[in-house]
Amino acid sequence: MSDIFIANTRLKKLKRLFFLSRKIIKEFGMRYFLRICYENLGKQKLDIFSSDKPSSFDFAEFLSDYDVFRKKMITKNNLELEKNISEFSNKPTFTFLLINNATNIEDVRKSFKSILNQVYKSFDLQLVNYSQNTVDILKTQLNSNKSLKEINSDKLDEIIPQIKGDFVVIPDSRTILQSDLLYHVVKEFNQKPDSEIFYTDEICLDENNNVTNLLFKPGWSPYLFASMNYLGRFCIIRKTLLEKVSGLDVTHDNLVYDLLLRCSEITEKF
Numbered sequence: 001m002s003d004i005f006i007a008n009t010r011l012k013k014l015k016r017l018f019f020l021s022r023k024i025i026k027e028f029g030m031r032y033f034l035r036i037c038y039e040n041l042g043k044q045k046l047d048i049f050s051s052d053k054p055s056s057f058d059f060a061e062f063l064s065d066y067d068v069f070r071k072k073m074i075t076k077n078n079l080e081l082e083k084n085i086s087e088f089s090n091k092p093t094f095t096f097l098l099i100n101n102a103t104n105i106e107d108v109r110k111s112f113k114s115i116l117n118q119v120y121k122s123f124d125l126q127l128v129n130y131s132q133n134t135v136d137i138l139k140t141q142l143n144s145n146k147s148l149k150e151i152n153s154d155k156l157d158e159i160i161p162q163i164k165g166d167f168v169v170i171p172d173s174r175t176i177l178q179s180d181l182l183y184h185v186v187k188e189f190n191q192k193p194d195s196e197i198f199y200t201d202e203i204c205l206d207e208n209n210n211v212t213n214l215l216f217k218p219g220w221s222p223y224l225f226a227s228m229n230y231l232g233r234f235c236i237i238r239k240t241l242l243e244k245v246s247g248l249d250v251t252h253d254n255l256v257y258d259l260l261l262r263c264s265e266i267t268e269k270f
Contacts, residue, residue: 009051017049067211070203081119081183090190094123094182094236095165098173099250100130105137107174112138115171116146120182124164126151128250156248163239167198170256172233176205185236196269197260198236220270229257241267
């Protein structure tokens with residue numbers, strides 16, 4: 001990805017216009033270049049030769065404001081969400097497929113805790129290829145309503161038949177989920193019951209739980225997704241769709257991207 005060049009002096013601006021003009025002439029011809037010059041001189045007048053004005057957008061301030069908004073939304077009354085859940089006509093079940101990728105145990109524990117804190121409770125948990133020590137640590141966080149199923153296999157074909165949920169959630173072991181994530185997925189599912197894949201926006205947090213970066217994802221685009229994994233390392237996929245995909249190794253570093261690419265060849269119901 002190329003950096004955005006800010007011409008903060010007139011000399012730099014003239015140099016940038018020179019190289020840009022040469023590139024336009026080379027790629028599109030002199031006639032197109034003259035038309036572009038005429039249109040831009042008409043709009044900008046002589047300001048086109050002035051240095052670029054610095055942006056007034058303060059990204060740090062935006063992050064701070066978003067962090068306040070995020071924490072306010074998280075603290076929304078769970079009783080209200082639970083009431084809404086009781087009114088949903090469709091209440092799918094979910095299986096969290098937690099695949100060992102040798103992440104720090106503390107990251108796994110935090111991610112596991114965020115799953116257990118979900119307001120929507122219709123889910124079960126399956127650990128794939130975790131050591132007995134890690135399983136024992138995670139079991140100490142369970143309440144009486146949840147249990148862990150252990151699976152030792154590298155083949156997705158062998159794992160899928162053991163899944164109970166209508167949808168399979170595949171989080172990275174460093175992913176921290178907001179407590180209302182499944183609630184919003186189910187809410188969306190009730191509006192679009194034929195949906196087969198769900199994905200979410202992402203935020204990056206520091207050790208103090210403050211926002212450091214944001215990733216707001218666009219709607220589904222097969223062309224963009226073929227060129228880059230803009231969906232990230234977290235997804236929710238209908239089990240019946242997963243059953244149509246074969247030959248995947250869960251130890252693969254880009255498992256989610258590979259899986260979603262194969263799923264996108266079968267459906268576009270994102």
